[in-house]
Amino acid sequence: MTDGASTNRTFANMLFTGNPINTNWVFQDIYFHQHSMCFIQDIMHVFKKIRNNIESSKLKNKTGPGRYLLLNERCIVWEHWEECFKFNFQSGFSVHNKLSEEHINLTPSSKMRNELAIQVLNKDMLYLMKTYQRTLQNPENLASSIELLENTSQLVDIFSTINQPIASLHDKKFETLDNVNKFFLSWENDVDKSIMHVSSKNLITSETRTDINSSIVGFVSLCKLFLTGQNCINPGYLNSDIIENLFGQQRGLRNGMNTNPTLAQYGPANTAIILGQCTVSNKSNSSNRASFFSATTPCPLNTTRNKSQRSKRRGIRL
Incomplete structure (x- = not known):
């Protein structure tokens, strides 16, 4: 699943030998040909x-x-x-x-x-x-x-x-x-x-x-x-909101709106997002629909940092 960026379109052209519409957007795994995969735009x-x-x-x-x-x-x-x-x-x-x-x-x-x-x-x-x-x-x-x-x-x-x-x-x-x-x-x-x-x-x-x-x-x-x-599938969850929400928190909550954090910044920020921060970021375009991760604590661990958000705290799940 991707968005419509030009790089993703180039990637899609690499996956299909012809027009993907003719194969209903299904292609074969290049490493395991018996495995079919679908290319879906978000x-x-x-x-x-x-x-x-x-x-x-x-x-x-x-x-x-x-x-x-x-x-x-x-x-x-x-x-x-x-x-x-x-x-x-x-x-x-x-x-x-x-x-x-x-x-x-x-x-x-x-x-x-x-x-x-x-x-x-x-x-x-x-x-x-x-x-x-x-x-x-x-x-x-x-x-x-x-x-x-x-x-x-x-x-x-x-x-x-x-x-x-x-x-x-x-x-x-x-x-x-x-x-x-x-x-x-x-x-x-x-x-x-x-x-x-x-x-x-x-x-x-x-x-x-x-x-x-x-x-x-x-x-x-x-x-x-x-x-x-x-099996069943829920189309309401078939989007990249969770990933975009994570990126929004990475950029906005821990690294000062840094769009390109270093590896040293990214790792500790992920730990903070999972355990210490609310799992929903208002800075991402997914708004408050995306929810992910879970910890046994019902609210952020760093309470002094989040006093202003006390009324907005909510349970989280993994």
Whole structure:
């Protein structure tokens, strides 16, 4: 599992002899050919990429016509989300309780936070946009944005809920994932075949499209390999939040925001993270969803250092 960095894409090309889509993102272990492995893009990074593609989709920019997404001959632009945000607080009773200015006016820092991307692509956002659509004189303007949200909200529901394990290949979630994957493939084919529009301006980026396919098809392939006997898999935990949380603590809690700690710094900091620090870092983009490690003590050992965090202490597990 990786994010969409260029180095990781190069690594993926080394693992597959041809197009990985043709092999459903499954490759053979080069040391043990009877062992199959799956290459899966981190779905949380995919959500951020989809949101970023929408955020950069505008009918107009400072220099003239903008780059905008087009689905079924209707535009998908960030202005639709901005209008819904204003409508959300218009009556004093919000439809989407978690929507805030931070979700709409993005900064380089907020673009990295998983939860902000999830909350503008989930069912709450879908319900808000449908509610706003009913107040418009021309509701068809939002039809394509709503269709996109209908698909992204299903992905969010599957991969962001930690209490819905899958124990059988007959689970209805696989049908949902197949339909979502077909939606993105159909969207790509429609724009590619269009004479009037081009994928570079009217479609999400090719990297994002590939990552969506990897996340969905790769996960299904993993389930086909893994779901035998009494096994089960929880899609809500299929992400790299735990690793990013560890790195966030390494950089922010012990080493003075040092992005490249030495070996002498890294080892003792790991011990401090495991035994002496809260296991959740607010400095990583995984927020407070990632939880790992366990010690017999219910709170940090170094109490003098963490007096200010006394109210936030919580049990931890390994």
